[in-house]
């Protein structure tokens with residue numbers, strides 16, 4: 001089985017990259033950067049976009065711009081890429097890890113409520129793999145308790161909840177354009193927001209403490225330089241133009257695949273929340289249960305049959321070596337601890353294949369459920 005390789009690029013990336021190369025500005029002050037920020041933000045129903053050189057510093061930037069730091073706690077899911085938690089630690093606050101839902105792969109709103117205390121300042125919800133965390137409930141919890149709600153939407157470019165873009169529900173939405181993401185520029189990130197004050201503060205921090213309309217050499221706060229280069233913006237502009245079509249292809253293939261993999265009791269796919277109206281399908285996530293076959297054998301069998309598959313993270317965030325000595329709080333997380341034993345994902349390039357390859361993928365999944373190595 002041959003799947004498209006990733007990243008995908010074409011003439012448009014080359015054209016835009018060349019235009020940057022020929023210009024006198026290769027850095028973050030090239031107009032393409034601002035144009036991309038605007039396009040990406042408004043495409044996700046946000047008024048402002050602040051780009052940066054990756055999707056880890058965007059999380060740190062959001063927390064810093066909100067004044068989150070020493071003495072504060074931030075509630076995060078027990079399962080995510082490390083940045084969701086390390087961003088909290090790096091601004092000097094304490095991550096409070098809470099459990100995810102049994103099949104949502106996302107932070108459980110009830111567990112958030114249980115973890116709120118006098119030092120809680122913010123909630124970071126990750127929209128994991130292919131599905132939103134419950135932004136309605138989390139937004140309400142944050143409003144009721146006067147907390148900041150940040151969306152780590154690193155996986156969900158272009159996705160919508162009730163017709164509204166990912167990242168536009170919290171005070172800030174953070175995206176990553178790292179090499180494997182559905183929009184990528186090798187490295188890259190962006191914060192989007194509808195909060196003008198927040199956007200001014202975040203942009204100023206990311207741009208050496210400058211303020212819009214003021215002189216280049218006047219610095220109003222201790223900022224830093226997080227700016228994305230024009231090369232990144234050039235590639236991302238082209239990637240954005242292709243996103244719609246790729247999302248449609250992935251969504252169609254998911255429908256075909258899931259229809260073919262019914263009556264396979266070993267697999268429980270990640271929930272698709274009814275209010276999610278579009279997904280990026282960054283990862284097709286599932287949990288695997290069988291009396292006879294282990295999750296690792298299931299994944300190995302899929303790989304042997306030519307279908308890329310990744311066993312889930314090997315540990316929860318709080319089980320990482322760094323959180324054996326870094327300050328953190330971990331609530332009991334039985335679901336998260338079960339996921340690390342039984343969950344898996346297929347990467348989005350599998351879903352970018354020609355639709356007529358899906359029956360072969362489905363057959364490989366069925367074979368793998370039996371622990372067989374060949375189709």
Ligand SMILES: Cc1ncc(COP(=O)(O)O)c(C=O)c1O
Nearest residue numbers: 054055056081083154176177178
């Ligand atoms: C959920 C999540 N948050 C944040 C990041 C960090 O993004 P970056 O790699 O661009 O720093 C990633 C991934 O790479 C991620 O998966």
